[in-house]
Amino acid sequence: MQVLVRDNNVDQALRALKKKLQREGVFREMKLRDHYxxxxxxxxxxxxxxxxxxxxxxxxxxxxxxxxxxxxxxxxxxx
CATH class of the missing domain: 1.20.5 (Single alpha-helices involved in coiled-coils or other helix-helix interfaces)
Known part of the structure; x- marks a missing residue:
């Protein structure tokens, strides 16, 4: 997964990355794998x-x- 940082705006890139991860279901998967x-x-x-x-x-x-x-x-x- 790749997110471009424009004009040294890391906060905006981080928001975009979080949105992509949320859409892909990565956070949900991590939560499910946290416990047996x-x-x-x-x-x-x-x-x-x-x-x-x-x-x-x-x-x-x-x-x-x-x-x-x-x-x-x-x-x-x-x-």
Whole structure:
């Protein structure tokens, strides 16, 4: 993974790196590997994650079809 530092602005590059790592799921993976997880707990966690993903996809599909109201988009001040 690579992040460019422009104009010696390390803080901005660090923010970009953290955002990339977050998107890739590195922090989540580190947290999971911090302690041993029993196989039964792992199966239960993965099943719960799959259920959450399926519900989210179904909710988005219903919103696209007009069966559920869309979430209002936040209006950014100053743009």
């Amino acid at each position: 997880e029993k196989p039964s707990e792992k199966r239960a966690r993965e099943k719960a994650e799959a259920v959450r993903r399926a519900r989210k996809l179904a909710r988005k599909k219903m919103q696209r079809e007009g069966l559920l109201p869309m979430k209002p988009r936040p209006v950014a001040a100053g743009r």
